[in-house]
Amino acid sequence: MIHFHMPAKELFILQLKHGGIPEKIYRTLDIKEKMMLEKRRGRYFLKDDERRKIRVVLTGGVFDILHAGHVFTLYEAKKFGDVLVVVVATDRTVKKFKKRKPVNSEEYRAFIVNALKPVDVAIVGRKNFQETIDLVKPDVVVFGYDQKEFPVKGAKIVKLKKGVGEKKFKTSRIIKELEL
Template identity: 50%
Template sequence: MSSDELKRGSEIEKILDQSEKIILSVMYVCQIDGKALSQTIMKKCMLSEDMINSKIDELVKNQFVNEDRCTLTEIGRKSLRVVLAGGVFDIIHPGHIHTLNAAKALGDVLVVVVATDNTAVKMKKRNPIHSQEQRQELVNSLSMVDLCLIGQEEDIFKTVNLVRPEIIALGYDQVHQEKFITEGCKKIKLDATVARLQSPIPESSSSKIEKEYGESIHGI
């Protein structure tokens, strides 16, 4: 990151308060998933409608939000640090929670991609317990996750290009190589940092939990 970008980032932090950051984050997410903006902002910000409108007025004035009051300008988008993480997430366990909290701590917005059922079978060598839609709903319900998407089977970088993250977070046990991710980002002209996250509970895994549960059931 250049000195000019660092300076601009520092200036942005001084201008924006926490509620304005949340509003910008919600606008970014709603641009991707098409959800109703006003209802989502009300839930996230816990502010009155008048206060939210006043905040948006200020964001428009400072050129973070377009005149339509629902989409980000280039300055607004650059004010956010978006983190992208992915996985199967068939059985949510403490390792997942720690990893996703660590990913969210790297930026302002956390977008999570769950693997399709077909990809899950290839990765885990078994059918997932939950469908891709169920896994998406489960991950979307986690407080640290701003948006959960179902991945693209043929090309993972289609989703990366849609999200355009500043940081791509990899779990401690994910097979993706940093070089593969970096080279793929270059092809879509995305300058993203790849971060490898560590889990304090490496023995936790969905496969192990499923195996132990199955053994306990058979032992009854």
């Protein structure tokens, strides 16, 4: 079997998908890859010096009914780094802030977003945003033109100036038109 060396970017994505690389996967890695990792709480994570070699971009949203505005935002966000991590809002968060039940479940929404070309990995948000920040440790956080921005310690904040067809591509408008 031919084994290709996984760069730090791929190890980081693997780490995010599993909440740390599990022992079973770690055992399949080559020695160069293992040297890039350290064990914490029974799982493996990129060493800090390896993590600093990649620029991680974080963005997030509900992504309930995917539309061109979402796709545009993700392509724009990807331009700011090597790895684009997308946090999909939990069902609980949608109910709390949007005052409505999501049309699609958080798992479904994350699955769909993860399939989009600019996205390296989509994850469902944690219990609170700080837990998500601590997990991802982004270098850049990108907010869409219609999102409220807030500071994230250690990360550059980017607020997109525009969307695509701002009024036309809004989930709330689509839901209203479809009478959902």
